[in-house]
Amino acid sequence: MPDKYHIKTRPVPPRRPRIGRCGVVDWREDCAGCHNCVKRDCVFDRYREEAAYIRDMREMDSLFFQCMGCFSCVQQCTKGLLSLSLNPVYERLGNGYWTPQMIETTWTQAETARIPVSGAGYRGPFSGTGFDSMWTDMSEIVRPTRDGIHGREYISTAVDIGRKPALLQFEADAARDRLPPLVDIPIPMIIDMMPQGYRLPNLPAVFKVVAAQTGTIAIVDYNEWDLLGNDLEQYLPNLAAYIGPSAPAPAAGMLRKMRLVEVGDGDRLEQRIAELKAVNPDIVVAVRIDLDAHGVERGIELAGEPYIEALHLVADVNGSELNSGSPRFVKDMLRQVHTSLVQRGIRNEVTLIAGGGIALAEHMAKQIICGADLVSVNLPLLIALECTLCRQCNDGLSCRAGIREIDTDYGVGRMTNLVAAWHDQLIEVMGAMGIRDVRRLRGEAGRALFYEELEEATFGKLFGKRRNG
Numbered sequence: 001m002p003d004k005y006h007i008k009t010r011p012v013p014p015r016r017p018r019i020g021r022c023g024v025v026d027w028r029e030d031c032a033g034c035h036n037c038v039k040r041d042c043v044f045d046r047y048r049e050e051a052a053y054i055r056d057m058r059e060m061d062s063l064f065f066q067c068m069g070c071f072s073c074v075q076q077c078t079k080g081l082l083s084l085s086l087n088p089v090y091e092r093l094g095n096g097y098w099t100p101q102m103i104e105t106t107w108t109q110a111e112t113a114r115i116p117v118s119g120a121g122y123r124g125p126f127s128g129t130g131f132d133s134m135w136t137d138m139s140e141i142v143r144p145t146r147d148g149i150h151g152r153e154y155i156s157t158a159v160d161i162g163r164k165p166a167l168l169q170f171e172a173d174a175a176r177d178r179l180p181p182l183v184d185i186p187i188p189m190i191i192d193m194m195p196q197g198y199r200l201p202n203l204p205a206v207f208k209v210v211a212a213q214t215g216t217i218a219i220v221d222y223n224e225w226d227l228l229g230n231d232l233e234q235y236l237p238n239l240a241a242y243i244g245p246s247a248p249a250p251a252a253g254m255l256r257k258m259r260l261v262e263v264g265d266g267d268r269l270e271q272r273i274a275e276l277k278a279v280n281p282d283i284v285v286a287v288r289i290d291l292d293a294h295g296v297e298r299g300i301e302l303a304g305e306p307y308i309e310a311l312h313l314v315a316d317v318n319g320s321e322l323n324s325g326s327p328r329f330v331k332d333m334l335r336q337v338h339t340s341l342v343q344r345g346i347r348n349e350v351t352l353i354a355g356g357g358i359a360l361a362e363h364m365a366k367q368i369i370c371g372a373d374l375v376s377v378n379l380p381l382l383i384a385l386e387c388t389l390c391r392q393c394n395d396g397l398s399c400r401a402g403i404r405e406i407d408t409d410y411g412v413g414r415m416t417n418l419v420a421a422w423h424d425q426l427i428e429v430m431g432a433m434g435i436r437d438v439r440r441l442r443g444e445a446g447r448a449l450f451y452e453e454l455e456e457a458t459f460g461k462l463f464g465k466r467r468n469g
């Protein structure tokens, strides 16, 4: 049996004061000085931490908001002097899609590499938009296989990128045709280029090390190749150059050491792929397709072409269809491409990589259920470096989180921790679903519940179809 995939992690504390959700307001004036003060009973020891924080305060404009909001001290203070307050800075994090909770949980995973535990139950809405309108079926959670998923049991999260033949033909005990090349990676996630506006110059050099340490692949725009540093050679198997529709190909010596390369969709696609293959027949070429109004149709059309090995379908950072007034969500677009390829009987031949809107580990599992073989991730890795998604860099302003000044060790540690935490969560989800191989999870829509379908089945007969459903 091969060695288990394992990512080495270590705690990497934040450089800046933490931005938590809750703080305690303590009206000390009327304090009775009880000898068994409830503050000493805080199981998270927040009062002592707050005192230490104030003693060593480094930034005057950052208050201590690290309370877990359990209400224990608030409810038990005999004089009712304690109350909780919400941190206005926390509430301004992110945007409508990247919620403060997503950002905070990403920071915690990047620091500790642990699976986030929310505790105290879930008090949010039953369903929402985007990935929140589907639920994974955890009904296998009681099976014994669940017990050892991080120990004895083997759950594979490995995927292959490349073209698979529809059937194998043999001659004299050997495959008749040369099998197409495959890139195998141990986790269904690759690192994508940062969206325009977030392309800080020191990030590609960090990505290359993270990709090597986690066994995955980082896509780097070939125009930014010189940002990767001088020690590039050893990292080439974990790097994929993105070549824009009219950009020149990388040098032959470099192409021969890469396993994957990505080209932008455009003219002369077949010829450009053939030119890359002529230099390195063992390289896999993925085609990047923007998920705009024509993205789904273009993906379906290209998947039927024999020279296509992998398609990278990319929505915007919020998972929305590009350039659309009423955008579709990336999971629905992927489902459409996947289902269409299944109906045409060609789904297994091509690899689908889904990008855009992947903010949490559960999104990776859900996108795979919707038909992707693997996902591409970018913004969560930036958030791992304490980015607040303030978008100042997008406007060309300085970064308040000081991301341009990070050292490589810190960046690699935080990003690697996040990938490890996501991997553990994927194993948790698959264990709970009774699935031992992530390749079996692909397109398993029967293992999920979709709000729109449930609503249609339950209320459709009474009220008709939702107009925008």
Ligand code: SF4
Pocket (backbone or CB within 6 Å): 024, 041, 042, 043, 044, 045, 046, 047, 067, 068, 069, 070, 071, 072, 073, 074
């Ligand atoms: S509400 Fe709970 S976590 Fe917060 S300070 Fe009080 S006891 Fe500690």
Ligand code: SF4
Pocket (backbone or CB within 6 Å): 198, 382, 386, 387, 388, 389, 390, 391, 392, 393, 394, 397, 398, 399, 400, 401, 402, 403
């Ligand atoms: S903190 Fe703001 S300025 Fe810095 S990288 Fe993040 S979005 Fe850009």
